[in-house]
Each structure stands twice: as C-alpha cells, then as structure tokens.
Amino acid sequence: MMTQRQSRLSGFDNRTLFLLGDEAAAYGALYAGCDFFAGYPITPASEIAEVMSRELPRVDGYYVQMEDEIASLSAVIGAVWAGAKAMTATSGPGFSLMQENIGYAIMTETPCVIIDVQRSGPSTGQATKPAQGDVLQARWGTHGDHEIIALAPSSVQECFELTVESFNLAEKYRIPVILLMDGEIGHLRESITFPAYEDVAREERRLAEPEVESFGGEDVPPMSHFGEGRFIHVTGSTHKASGMRDVSTQAVHEDLVTRLCRKIVDACAEISSVEEDFVDGAKIGVLAYGATARPARGAVLEARRAGCAVDFLRLITIWPFPEEAVKRLADRVDTILVPEMNLGQIAREVERFTAAPVLPLSKIGGVPHTIDEILDAIRANGSGSGSTVGQRP
Amino acid sequence: MNIRFSGFGGQGIVLSGYIFGVAAVFDGKQALQTQSYGSESRGGGCRSDVIISEDEIFELAPPRLDVLVALSQAAYDAYLPALREDGTLILEDDLVDTGNGSGHRTFRIKATDIAHKKFGRKIMANMVMLGFICAIVEAVSREGLERAILDNVPKGTEEMNQQAFEEGYRIGKGEPG
Amino acid sequence: MRKEIQLAGFGGQGIVLSGLILGEAAILDGMNAVQTQSYGPESRGGAARSDVIISDAPIDYPKVVSPDILVVLSQPAYDKYRSEVGKKAMLIIDSDLVESDESALCVPFSKLADELGRRIVANVIMLGTLAKVSECVTRDSLERAVLRNIPKGTEELNLKALDAGFRSA
Amino acid sequence: MPSQDARVQQMIEINEELCKGCDICIDFCPLQVLAISEIINRKGYYPPKVVDEEKCIGCRLCELVCPEFAITICNE
Amino acid sequence: MDKQGYDAIRKLLGESPAFVQGDVACAYGAVLAGCRYFAGYPITPATETAESMASLMPGCGGTYIQMEDEIASIAAVIGASWAGEKAMTTTSGPGFSLMQENIGYACMTETPCVIVNVQRSGPSTGQPTEPAQGDMMQARWGSHGDYELIALVPNSVQECLDLVIEAFNLSERFRVPVIVLTDGEVGHMREKTVIPEFDELKLVERETPTVPRESYVPFGGGEAAVPPMGFFGLGYRTYVTGLTHTEKGLPATSSAEEHTKLVSRLCEKIRQASESLVRIEERYLDEAEFAVVSYGITSRVALNAVRTLRRRKKKIGYLRLIGLWPFPEERLLGLSKQVKGILVPEMNLGQVYHPIREAVAGKCRVAHLPKIGGEIHTPAEIVEAVQKLMGGRRR
C-alpha cells in the first residue's frame, strides 16, 4: 500500500522540470520525509514556504506560518520532539533572529534543517540580491561553544539533493543542519531531474529503547519522542545524560559540550563532501562554493583549454570545514584563489591550513562573478608569482 | 543563445523568461533563467535572463546578449550596451524611443496597446510579445513555447493567452490581420 | 601579604554582603581586595559562598587557592565546603548552626544577634570576630565599611553588633 | 469643506509621469471633471485627463485622494 | 562634560576608590563617558549594570528604560543614539544572540552605541550563573553579511570602568557599535576601583555636521571616512536605513556600485584604523621563546603562571589582548617570528585560537588550552600546558 506521500511524489519520478532553486529545495525536503514546516515570509526564501504550504497537506504534513523567525524555529524544534522531520527557511535578517534557537537545537540535539537563502547584507542591505555573507555567521552566530553542519549547493539539482542530505545528516548526528543557499541559486531556474521516490536514501531517526537515556551514553545518543510515557526532559540548560538540569557542576557541562562538539569534529571526514578536480602541474588552485563555484568551474575549464594548468576544489560541505581537502590542495599549488560573494570569509579559513598565499577574489553588491573575472585573476596569478588579486584585509 | 527580457515589474518579464526556459527544456536543451528586480512589486526595474545551450551552463549571467527584449526606456538604456553587434533588439513601441536607432536588427510592436484594445487586458501584452519574439527569434520551437504557455497560465485563460500569442506571432511574421 | 578568606552559608544570611563589607574595609585600609561569590539559582535557601582575597600587591589570580580562614554559618555549607579547604585554614563557625568535631573558633553568632533583637545582624557580629582574630582589616575601616552598607536608621544596632563580634573573639 | 461658490478659475495640473493609472481621482471626482486619457506614460500607465474643467469647483478631493502627489489644483 | 557636570556625577558615584562589581563599574564608566541612555532586559549575570543605571540615570538627567526583550533594548539604544544621546545596553549570551540582527543594523547605519556582553556558559541556556568566554567569535560574526566592529575585553573591575569609557570614545570616533566582552567572573567580582578625576577623563564627543543642510552628506566622504552625524532634531533631515543607501542616505538596493562603495567604506574605516585600535599588554617578552596569549579573566591566571615560570628561569612571555576586534594580526605575526610557540588558554573550546592561527600563518606552533564548565583556569594548568608546549616537537 502506497503512502500518501509516495503516491503524490512518485508523480514526479524521473521527470525533468524547470524549477527555481528554492522550489527544488522544498521538493528535496518532501522527498527526505519532511512533514513539518514553520516559516515567515522573507525575500529570497519565500518560495520555499510557498511550495511547502501547497504540498505538505498533500503528503499528510503540516505547514504553519508563525509570527516571526524566532517562533518559526521554535515550532520546528517543538515538532521534532513530537516526532516530525521538520524544516524552516529564511534569509539573513531572519537567520540573525534564529541564532538563539539554533544554539538551543544544538544543545538539545534536535535534528532539523534550516535553509538560509543568503542575500546581500549587512542589515536589510539589498533584499533582492544574492550574497554569501552569512558563511561565518552560520559557524559562529549563536553564543557559546558549538559545532554545526552546513552545506552549500551550486545548482538547482543540488538544492534538491543537498536538502535531502541535510535531513539525513541532521538525523544521523542529531544536530540542526544549515543549508547555505544564496539568492542566486535560490532564484535561478534550470532543469532538474527528480529521482524516483524509492531511490532516495532517507536516514531514519534512531529512537531509544526503553530505559536508555537520550542525552548521553554515546556520542550521538538515540532520541525519544513526546507522548510515549518516557517523561523525557529536554532543556537548553546544561544537563546530564538523563536530560535533567545541572547547571553548576563543571564536569557535567564539560562532558556535555565537549561531546556535542566531538560528535561533529570526529566525523568531519565522513560528513565532508567536496568536488576535487586536480590536474598535473597546477601552480594555482581555485577554491569556490555555492553559486560562485559555477563561474569558477567555467573559468578553470577555460584556463585549461588555454593551456594553463589549474586545480579546482569545490566545497559542498562548508562546516565542519573540509580541512583535509583544503590541505591536499594547499600541498599541490603555490597560490589559492578564493572567489566569494563576500569580503573574504572562507579565505580566512583557508589561511589556517596553508602557508601558501590565499587570494580572496571578493565581490559584493549582488552581482555574481563572471567567468572572465575569475579567468583574469587566474591569468594574473597563474605563474605562482604571488601577485595579488585582492589584498588580504 | 542568451536572451534578456527587461522592463518594469508587472509586465510579465519574469514569466516570459520562465516560459522560454521551460520551452527550451521541452525542446531537450539546457536552460538557465535568472531574474533581477527591485523591492517594488510593480513599476520597478526588472529583468529576466535566459541562457539556452546544448551543453552544461557555468555562467550565472550572460556576458553578451544575443537578444534583448526591452519593454521600457530605462531597460533599453541600461541594457543596450550588453547586446552583441549582430544581436536582435525587440522593443515595446509605445514605451521605448531609440532616437536615431542603435544599428541593431530591430523589431517593434505595440504589445501593451494591442493587449489593452484588442483583449481588454493590459496583462496580455507579454503573450503578444512572446508570440512576436517566437516569430523572429529561433531559440525555441513554437510547439515548445505554446506548451509552456498552456502549462503556466491560470486555468480558464488559456484561450485568451493562445489568441494573444497568435496575434503577436502573426505580426512578427508580417502576416496581415 | 595575601590573605584568603571564605565565607559560607545559606542564601539570605548576608554572606555576599559580608564579603563586600570585608573587601571594602580592606580598600579603606589602602589594600587591594577581590571579592567573588558563587550561588545556585535559588534566591533563598541554596548554598552561598563569598570569597575575599586581601593583598598589598596587585591580585592577578582572583580565586582563592588555599584559604587562611573559613567562616561557616550553615551545616550544608560546612559539609559541602569543608572538604575542599586545606586543614591549615582557621575555621570559624556559628556554634548553634554547625556541628563540627574539629578545632574551630565557635561563636553563637545568630544567638548573639537574637539577643541584640535582630537575627539579621549575625553577619556583622561575625565580621567583628573575624577582623579581631585575623587582623586582616582594621576596626576603624570595618566600622566605616559597615556603615556604608546598611539601611539608614540601623547604625547603632550594627555598631553594637560589630562590638559584640570583637568581644566574642 | 470646499466652498460651493469658489468661482475663481481652477487649473488642474496633472503630472502624468508620476501617475500610476489607479483612477481614484476619476472615480471620486464629484462632478466628473476627469477621465482616462489615451496616452501611455513612460511607465506604461494611462493617466487621467481633464475633460470638463468648467465644472470644477476646486473641492481638491482629487488632490487629497491621489496617492502619488500627481494632481495639483492651482487657484489663480 | 564640564567640571560642574563631572562633580555632580562624582556625587552620585560616591567615594573613590570604590569596591564594586565589574557590572557596576561598567555603569560607572558609562556615566563618566557621558552615556545618558540605557535600555536593557534582565539577564544573569548582566543585570547589575541595568540596576546601577536605573539608579544613576535620573540623577544625571538621563533615561533608563527596561524594554520587553533584548531586541527592543538594542533598538531603543540605536533610536536614542539617533536622538543625540550616548547610549548603552548590557546583556549576556542568549540576549546577545537576539541582538544580532540589530547589531548589523547599527553597523550599516553607523550608529554609535555600546553593548556590554557579560559572557556566561553556553550554548543555549547552558549554565546561567557560570562565567565563560564563549561569545568571542560571535561578537565578530554573529550578524549576517559583511561588517566590521570593535570589541574590547577587560580583565578587571577597574578595566570594566576604563574600557567602557574607551568603548564610548571609539564608538563616537568611528560611528560603530563597540562591544565590551566581559564575563560572569569579572562582572560579578568586586575589586578596588579608582574613579578617574576630571582632568584624567578624556572623552570623545560626537562630531556633528557644520555645513548647511543642502551640502551635508550623511553617509559619504570617501573610502574610509567617518562622516559627521546629523542626528535627529538638528534640522538635517537625515534618512537612516538599513537598506543599501547612497551617500545621501537614500535607498539604492539594486546598485552593485553603491553597495560595494558603502559596505567597503564601513569595513575600511575600521580596517584602516586597525593599527591605531590595537590595545595590547605585553610583559616578559624580552628574549621570550614561548608566549602565553590570553585575554579577559584568563589573562590574570596566565600572568600568574608566567610569573611562576619566569621565577623558574623559563623564557616565557605574556601578551594580553585588550582590543580583540579588529584583530591585531600584525602584532601576532610579529610575535610568531620571535617565539617558537604560543599557548592560548581560553574559557571556551578554542575561539580566539582561530584568528591567532590565521595571523600566525604557520610561522610558529599554536597550542590551545580550552576550559569550559564555568571554572576559570588555575595557574598550575597553564604552567603545565606551557611546559608541554616547550617540550613538544615543532611540527
């Protein structure tokens, strides 16, 4: 017997559609098993909410529009503890408002997905223009020590696939996963081919056996849901494996927060996903992610056609930072070029793993890089002479 | 093939680009469509770009345009420099003044007026325009375009849209009314 | 000279205020002083502790390493903190509230306060005793510090309490 | 309230480029002084035109209800 | 502030030296710096500043208001700043997270204001009464989009007072929000605190435009300029928006050039001044082969440990970051060329450790000594870690 979700979604099986990145991400969520969405309108993420409001009732899921972004993430977390796979979507200003509750989700190990369709900031900035300015905010935006998982799609197809992946990682590691889209990818349309519903790998929630504690015992403990007579206690305060508060014992806090970080840091290799395309003799490497990776890839291919050996590394996982892949690149080339739609955020991270010059190719103002701009920068630095593209701030 | 639709918000610019992209996908090609608009829902500057290709598309914005469709003076002034010398210019006759002309292969149509007078709905102007473009530019097939239109207009308005498209196409082909 | 003093008891016994007054007295003596506290989320009834370090040199490390004096005004505080404190510390306890089988200076602070008519001045009596036996602050400065931190109209009562403390030492 | 015996000459000035063709002025003019024009402004709207200025008593309702500050009544 | 005004405030503050909590010293510093507006919301361990400000404000003609949440608190502070007052709010982690959106707004609109974050142990509600240094990176990266701001880290009650004054001065000088990152330990500890005398007090007053309204450019003046502030009621009719705006302040949300010009200037005005913003305390660095780099309450333990090691004839140096953002990269790079290794003890799982490694760029070893759970490091822990670093082989 087909579930309602199966019968609705299998209607899309193997079809090629011409969709917005936002829409593709929404469908990705539906394929991943998302049955709850709470959100608040914001450009350029509203289309995700709009698709969810149309589609969720058809797959026996629930959509609610809350009074603000704080409430949206609150409702998502509440729904997860009541058994849902849940998601919200927003952009910069809303993402800033969500920061407190992102920390809450990390502390309570609540699996959920938050899509940030990045737009040009700070503040209200250019509401309709794309940017990649929230990359470090995704890592450091909430108070206190924590780790996070964040992914960045580079195509509409990937908006779909990485949303599925975000749900899977969220369940696997019991952590909020941030899908760092950008206004460019969110608002561009291109063709996307849906997989067969049956072929999508879905990580299902691991539930605790009776008497097993939900907040300790192993690095990623199994969860419990409300309404099962377990009388579970979920708190953002420092707590013991039982879930009960203990806010004054140093060791309890240290054990908890260290474990919350360790479960991600130790799994970095497993979580990390990159696209590596290295060629012999490259002196320069281009490292890019999200929308910027598109013209970057185009420029790399163009440069190679012109006889210049260039390495290409695309970060699909942004957090935890794919150190090993970056080190591999750093070991090969003399110069790393990092085109970004911000003032050099990931370039800073790259610097920690290489003594080679890291050249940010920053561009802000809502216009993505062109192939020519990146190509020019490759040409100017391809000899490895280290002449500068953008000054390190 | 890089096509830019440009004008004001509310003229159906984004929808036009979208329909072109869908038509390309129906034709079995790769297509990428983006849009750019201001905060205004109506009346602000707006553009929609479509890149149609047989191969994988890396660009996010077309560096040079093969076709520029301009439905406002501001759009014409802003985007003319991006049009290739051998590119095609398609204009809303009532709203764009080219002065002494730009030297491009240029086609003009009073799409808004036709829509207003013939169909009683200014909003049909973009369908008239799509028909007109379809007759002039060989980017996507007419069948693909008509299918894309029918899939994407509100139920109950298919016939009027079809007629508006037909009207534009007829004018584009220089056929008598 | 560096003196480390720990005051412990229930929340509500004026533990934190006592540390404040002691530190302020030291400042009036021209010394350096750091006062810190730890308490649970309860406003009343939880264990409270107030640490004071008095030194003639600048105080870099602001935590008590090995207290010279431990004053305990409740049994739970005694049970909780006594084991953390080395044996070299001089122990001062409220003999009516704390049971201890080790050598300590035992003064019935709360009973003496009751005799003065107000249980609330027990901590001021304690301060007097502490100042007398430890000589960490001068009596003059302590009097001034007490007067700066009490409600108007209770000066006489508090000075009496301080005197009782000095006499009990 | 507007005085009925405002016999001074009225001049209705319409800034066509500010107009967005909402037609509120036309709809609410108590004496039908205004009507939709045939010209398209640069934004693609049909602004109002004065069809019967003689009837205008200068009540200024059109001025007050115009959301775009496109209409002015000038007393001479 | 004139002498008469100063004397009136001194009367409110009472005797010097005072024996007060770090939180209270923050309030003293604010009042001395000319702060006449405070909006806040109760949160442990920052509430004492609000309570002090509530007592002090009416006496010096200022305003205290308790808002409905931290979002509203920072909003009211920004509003008050545009109404012409020096304004401040204080909070701790959860409230700081809520303020992030409006901190970005203050950067974008170049609103001078001071935010004191008395850090407690997180994430989330964590341990409300326990100190931590867990918001160091959040202070730099917590709001969306590209921006720069200034953050200072006091390590004593005296410095709470001094650095809040400094924070107001920098805030007015650069028209940027300045964050003072204290922690629950410094905030709740009482120490001897000297109140500066009138002639010791150096205050930066807000620059207002002197040109006529027609020629005033509220948000312009070249690549790293800090324009004078034509705040409300002066007749400059300034339009202030968090949207991308032109030099005139009017929205220009579709222009890549205007956005690049604006956001670059907002960042450059801080980046280009970063050398002058360096606030560092260096000790025992002569001939040092290793160094402990620390800040805040931890630096006091570090100093104690370094003294111990020096007594044992170990060549250990001490460097304390007082100004954290913009990060003193050049100075750290310089240090890395001198020493073989740097130890970074922090009350977090390794935060300032990150920018230190970026700055050092592999020139020397960097080890970190994290400690969380609400207890500050002990000198012995730092001594041990330094010895381990000294014994360790260079990678």
Place this chain on the structure above:
Amino acid sequence: MFNKAERIREYLRSEMLPSIFCSGCGNGNVLNYTLRAIDELRIDIDKVVFISGIGCSSRLPGYIDADGLHTTHGRAIAFATGVKTANPDLTVIIFTGDGDCAGIGGNHLIHAARRNVDLTVIEMNNYNYGMTGGQLSPTTPVEGRTTTSPFGNLEEPFDLAALVVGAGAPFVARWPVGYPYETVDTIKRGIEKKGFSFIEILTPCPTGYSPESGLKGNRQIWDWYKRNTLLASKYRQLSDEERADEDRMLIGVLQDVEKREFTDEWAKLVAQFAASRE
C-alpha cells in the same frame, strides 16, 4: 479648506518620486493625509522624526524630506521608543504595516501601548505581506487565499484596534483609506494626543491580497471598505441584539482616554533629582 498641493510637495524628497507603490495601493494616500495633518498642525518638520520597519508601508519615511529612521523588520516601535524617550521634544511618527507591526513586531506594539510613550503609530493594514509577494498575515481574513494559505486561511485574524485597546493604549482609531477628511483629522488628534496613539488605516493591496478581490476599479474597492465597516458612533446607538448580529469592523475613534505618559513621568523624576541637588 486644504492647503495647496504644492505646499505638501515641499515636504517630499522629489528625487525619490515616483514612489515604489503599485497602482491602486493606499500607502500613497496615507502619506498624503499625514503630511496634510502635519501641515495643518504647523509643526516644525525639523522636529519630526518618521520611523518605520520593513515592508511597503515602511518605505513612507523615505519620501518625506525630514529625519527618518528605516529600521529592521518589526522593530520600528522599539526604535521609536528610544528616540522619543531620549529626546521628548521630537514628534515621533511611525509608519508600519500589519505584518511589520502586528506580526513580527506584535510584542513591541502591545508593550508600547502598555508603557504609554508619546508615539503616533500609523498602521496600514492591507491584510497580507505585500512586499514579499502576498503571504498570509495576522490580519488576513478567515479563508483568505494567499500564497502561503493556498487552501484558505485557517487562522482567526487580529482586530488590531481591539488588541491595542486591550493592551492599554489611550488613543485608538481606524479608518478605511476612503475617508480622507476624517483620516487627516484623526491623524492630527493622534499627534496632539499626549500618549501612545494607534491609527489603523485599511488600505487595498491590488497586487498581493485584498479581501475585496474581484472588484474592479478603486471606486468599487473603496466603497467595499465603506460597506464592510461601521462607524463606532453608529454602533454605540445599536441595541444589544443588533450589536450581537453586527460583524462589520468598527471605524472611527475607538478609544480616547487620559493616562499618565512615560516621558512626562520620567521628566518629573529627573526634576526631583535636580531639585534635591540645588
């Protein structure tokens, strides 16, 4: 008699026109009415600050040549509280929409009403989030179809004026956009009121969502608002039975009482301190 439109235009930043508003949007009317109220009150425009949040109606301060503070979404009233309490000499007017004011900013709204700081809030209720393309708002009527309530709204909407009265505001009024003379008069009263005044103006949103959708032409739309609202003065004359049957929204001045005002109270406190020092 109203002042000449030229005079009103002098309050505008001409370089910002034409506005971003869609044809038929009521926000321009509200701007027009507000400026007329200010002009008639003869307030020095240099001492007026216009404050707004995010949304279509929040763009209004950008068109006025005066001090303006365009803030973050939902927070306009909180920012305004800062401006007014820091400098009570300024007249502070807030332009906001239903989503900004009652959605994300609902908490600031009720607390400002309670606190009673002398602010004038002009809230333009168009029943949806217009700027982001017509999503459900807290005032969208039951069963209203928006882009995020494609199957009809399930939630009850706020009666914002009633809510603000419930929160304690001393001056509350509501008009549909089609009452120009009354609205100008009410805005004047709101500005003159010492205390928190809340004026809701029902404005059509022809692009996003309108409860009157289906009607053509602004005459019909404005008439729809008149038909579907009832003057509070008339309501007061109804019998209990008639009232029970009445489900139209009440318009007019709905609350006008005297209450101690925050900045006044604070000034008294400061004066006490100043007196005690002398």
Place this chain on the structure above:
Amino acid sequence: MNDEPIIPGPARPLKPHRLLKFLRQEILPTAFCPGCGCGTVLNSFAQAVEELSIDPKDMVFVTGIGCSSWIPSPYFKGDTLHTTHGRPIAFATGVKIMRPDLKVVVIAGDGDIAGIGGNHLVHAARRNIDITVLMVNNWNYGMTGGQVSPATPFGVPTTTTPYDNPEHPLEAAELVAAAGANYVSRWTTYHVFPLMESIQKALEIEGFSFIEILSQCPVSYGKMVDMRRASDFLKFYRDQSVRVHKAKEMSAEELEGKIVVGKLVERQRSEFVTSLRRINERFREG
C-alpha cells in the same frame, strides 16, 4: 538546578501524599523560595490533573526561563520541553500540530509569557491553537532578583525602577481575550479552589486557554514592597480581588488597584490544528 538538594529533606521517608505520584520525587524539595506561590500552582495543577483523571503520559509540558517554568521543569513528571526565554508557546505550537492527541501545557511567568514572549502569546491566542497556558504572575522578574516586569503595577519600586515604576502594567488576561482566545480567566494563589476548577476547565476546553495566576514572590518582589511573608500577599489578594460580574458594575475609579478575578471569556471559535488537519483529510480522501 542542582539535582541533589543542598537542603536535605527530613530523614524519615516522605509521606505518601496522593499527588506525589505526579512529581519527580527524587529532586524534592523544590528550589522555590519559602512562601513562593509556584508550589501552590503546582499543587492546584496536580489536583486538576487528578480530578480529570488525565494520564500524565498524555501530556507535554513546555516551559520558558524563570522560576515558574520550574513547576513542570523539572517537578511535574511528564514529557517536558524547557525552552528559551519567552518562546515556550511557539515551541508548543510545533508540538501540538504534530501530536494533537496530547494535551500541551505551557507554564511560565509574567516576564516570560507577557514580556519577552508577548508576541507569541497574542498570536497563539489569535490562531486559537489548543494549548493551555498558565501564566504565573508574580509582578516581577524573580529569578534575576526582582526587576520590573510588564506586570509590575504602576508606581511600585523594583531593582530597576528604584524610584517607582513609571510604566503601566499589562492586563494580560484582558489582552489575551482581545487577541481571540477561547478561554481566559484570572485567579490568585488565594483562590485555590476556583483556580483548580479553572485549570480543569482550561485543560478540557478546545482551543487556546489562558489562566493568569497572581502568585506571591515574597523574596524578590516582597522585599521591595515590604510584603515579606506569603500571607501578606494572600491577604492582599483576598482583600483586593473583585469577581468579574461585580467588576462590570463598577466604575474605573472604583476598580483602581483591584484585581478582577474569574472567567473573562469562554467561547467556541474554531481551533487551529483541527482546521489544519481537515485540509489533510481532504487530500487523504483524494
């Protein structure tokens, strides 16, 4: 909260109180200050659950930050989501939508529910989602030591209004009634019997139900108004309260300083989650 109480209980075993089965007994006594009204609310609530024979397994508690949030978190033994400050109602919305079969109860204070969380309160009331909210109003932020709260009466001194509160208090119950809730009442810890009945009613009624419970804080609030004993408050509640029907006949002047207690609203507006589920039913049927 330290799970091992610092104040040891009596050496003898606890008496088998009939309501103890509802509590996490291992962590008693509670951390509430002596005389705090939170214990009274906990007691009344447990009574109501007992009267209605609700199995605690069928309940979920969602709380915020503050003293009264501790009533269910940790003391009442049920599934508990202890959330961020001001947000419990928003969290509860997610829980209720997914599990409408469970009774979702929010217990938190005036600062949490009506201060920082005021927006979620009015929106949940408007949405009329089937959640029961008990707002324990002690007129101040007690946990942080007695700051002014949105419920603090005009003219009262607190630690952040040392020269008396210049603001007006929020009448939370009236506000929630105006926002659209199905059931609203106000009681005090003096009115324990009607309070218990009201809690029963609130738990039974479908839609958003809200009870404002005036509850004494003799330590943080009491120290500022010199009402240091719980009984000072209870007497005050007894003497100053007026029943709703009587209040209707009184003038504004007569009502000055009075506490209006009783049921303010009871109505049957459609409930949100029921409507939401109905849409899904439509698609389920095809």
